[in-house]
Amino acid sequence: MEPNALLHLDNQLCFALYACAREVTKLYRPLLDELGLTYTQYVTMLVLWEKDDIAVKTLGERLHLDSGTLTPLLKKLEASDLIRRERDREDERSVIVRLTEQGQSLRERASGIPSQVFQQTKLSPEQIASLREQLHELTAVISLQEEQAKR
Amino acid sequence: MEPNALLHLDNQLCFALYACAREVTKLYRPLLDELGLTYTQYVTMLVLWEKDDIAVKTLGERLHLDSGTLTPLLKKLEASDLIRRERDREDERSVIVRLTEQGQSLRERASGIPSQVFQQTKLSPEQIASLREQLHELTAVISLQEEQAKR
DNA sequence: TAAAATTAAATTTTATACAATGTAATTATA
DNA sequence: TATAATTACATTGTATAAAATTTAATTTTA
Numbered sequence: 001m002e003p004n005a006l007l008h009l010d011n012q013l014c015f016a017l018y019a020c021a022r023e024v025t026k027l028y029r030p031l032l033d034e035l036g037l038t039y040t041q042y043v044t045m046l047v048l049w050e051k052d053d054i055a056v057k058t059l060g061e062r063l064h065l066d067s068g069t070l071t072p073l074l075k076k077l078e079a080s081d082l083i084r085r086e087r088d089r090e091d092e093r094s095v096i097v098r099l100t101e102q103g104q105s106l107r108e109r110a111s112g113i114p115s116q117v118f119q120q121t122k123l124s125p126e127q128i129a130s131l132r133e134q135l136h137e138l139t140a141v142i143s144l145q146e147e148q149a150k151r
Numbered sequence: 152m153e154p155n156a157l158l159h160l161d162n163q164l165c166f167a168l169y170a171c172a173r174e175v176t177k178l179y180r181p182l183l184d185e186l187g188l189t190y191t192q193y194v195t196m197l198v199l200w201e202k203d204d205i206a207v208k209t210l211g212e213r214l215h216l217d218s219g220t221l222t223p224l225l226k227k228l229e230a231s232d233l234i235r236r237e238r239d240r241e242d243e244r245s246v247i248v249r250l251t252e253q254g255q256s257l258r259e260r261a262s263g264i265p266s267q268v269f270q271q272t273k274l275s276p277e278q279i280a281s282l283r284e285q286l287h288e289l290t291a292v293i294s295l296q297e298e299q300a301k302r
Numbered sequence: 303t304a305a306a307a308t309t310a311a312a313t314t315t316t317a318t319a320c321a322a323t324g325t326a327a328t329t330a331t332a
Numbered sequence: 333t334a335t336a337a338t339t340a341c342a343t344t345g346t347a348t349a350a351a352a353t354t355t356a357a358t359t360t361t362a
Contacts (some may be wrong), residue, residue: 006265007258009197009213013279014175014268016286018194019215021172022319023293024165029320040348043169046160057310062160064170067311069349076347093310093357107158114157117165122292128164131285135167138282141273142174173349180350191318208340218341220319227317244327244340 027120031113035106040069041077042110048083048099049107055094056085064143082106178271182264186257191220192228193261199234199250200258206245207236215294233257 009015025039032042047062048054060070074097077083082103088094118128160166176190183193198213199205211221225248228234233254239245269279 004200004258004262007197007262008201009194010287011283012194012197012265013272013283013286014172014179014190015194015197016283016290017168017172017175018190020286020290020293021165021168022215023290023297024168026297026320027293028165038347039165039169043160043163043166046158046163046166049155050159055310060310064173065348066350068313068351069347071312073348088310091310091358095311107155111155111158114163120293120296121164121289123289127285131282131289132162132164132167134278134282134285135164135171136161138272138274139167139171139174142171142178142271145271146174146177177350189317206340216318217320219321219343220317222342224318239340242328242340246341 024117027117028113031116035109036080040065040073042113044070044073044077045082045103045106045110048097048103049110052083052099052103053096055088055096057094059097064139077103175268178268179264182267186260187231191216191224193264195221195224195228196233196254196257196261199248199254200261203234203250203254204247206239206247208245210248215290228254 005011028039028042032039035042037045043063044059047059056067056070056074059074060066063070074083074085074095078085081100084098084100086096086098088096118125121128123131156162179190179193183190186193188196194214195210198210207218207221207225210225211217214221225234225236229236232251235249235251237247237249239247269276272279274282
């Protein structure tokens with residue numbers, strides 16, 4: 001093997017992931033601009049479109065994001081009238097997020113986005129699904145490691 | 152098919168990538184802390200360890216990063232005495248980056264990192280290689296799309 | 303049940319990302 | 333060859349990310 005091949009950029013899975021994730025995000029930008037959303041705001045809305053009336057904590061677990069990222073992001077979505085934030089009366093430590101009418105209806109305008117991006121990837125639905133599952137598994141393994149590392 | 156299944160978070164390849172990339176980066180953090188590097192600084196050093204004496208432009212193409220990200224990052228690496236930045240005398244528009252002695256020698260301290268991370272992924276070398284190649288291909292396809300979109 | 307521990311958000315700090323703009327140097331062209 | 337176009341980098345502004353700290357609320361426990 002070549003000397004130090006393990007340190008070569010193109011041999012790093014981490015870099016392949018890092019670069020690919022950013023390129024894919026870039027594909028969304030022009031589409032999301034029309035909705036007035038950033039990519040992170042978009043995935044936040046995806047979660048809420050599936051089920052709103054959830055705590056910031058729950059959102060964070062779903063998105064792998066903590067309050068340092070979510071709090072300002074949610075305030076912006078609230079300023080755009082897409083969501084409302086309200087303290088949970090049962091447990092005042094929690095903040096509950098719910099969609100406004102506008103937030104609900106934005107879903108329709110977003111509904112065409114996945115297929116538009118899909119076309120640009122030039123991958124088959126099977127390739128997409130396979131890649132997605134490999135990544136989900138890897139993410140799950142790593143999340144578990146990090147969970148355990150905390151103890 | 153379920154209504155709007157295309158908009159479900161777990162069906163998005165983009166989110167699988169986005170979440171996985173961040174989790175993998177988190178795995179590196181404790182290891183890179185010992186070297187005093189952030190993840191982006193680490194991949195920058197990987198490029199330079201392969202070949203230094205290159206322009207910021209070249210670095211950016213290799214890393215898919217622009218000067219808005221690289222300029223401050225390189226200034227920090229210079230402040231840490233790992234690199235030097237110098238105008239190209241042949242073409243004063245370019246800035247050439249080269250490793251210092253310290254930058255060179257940091258390579259040895261970094262050499263064990265890839266295998267340490269590899270172990271934590273619980274993937275076989277073949278699975279890693281396969282996933283990496285799928286991501287490289289997808290990145291290449293998308294980069295090409297974006298290249299063409301500019302015209 | 304009062305004190306200690308835990309939890310959920312918010313805040314602060316540091317470091318990316320990237321679009322848009324500015325500037326200086328270089329190259330192309332009328 | 334003067335000027336227009338291009339190029340490389342730096343700067344500015346906006347939006348993440350994530351660690352660390354703070355605050356307020358809730359739960360556990362001695």
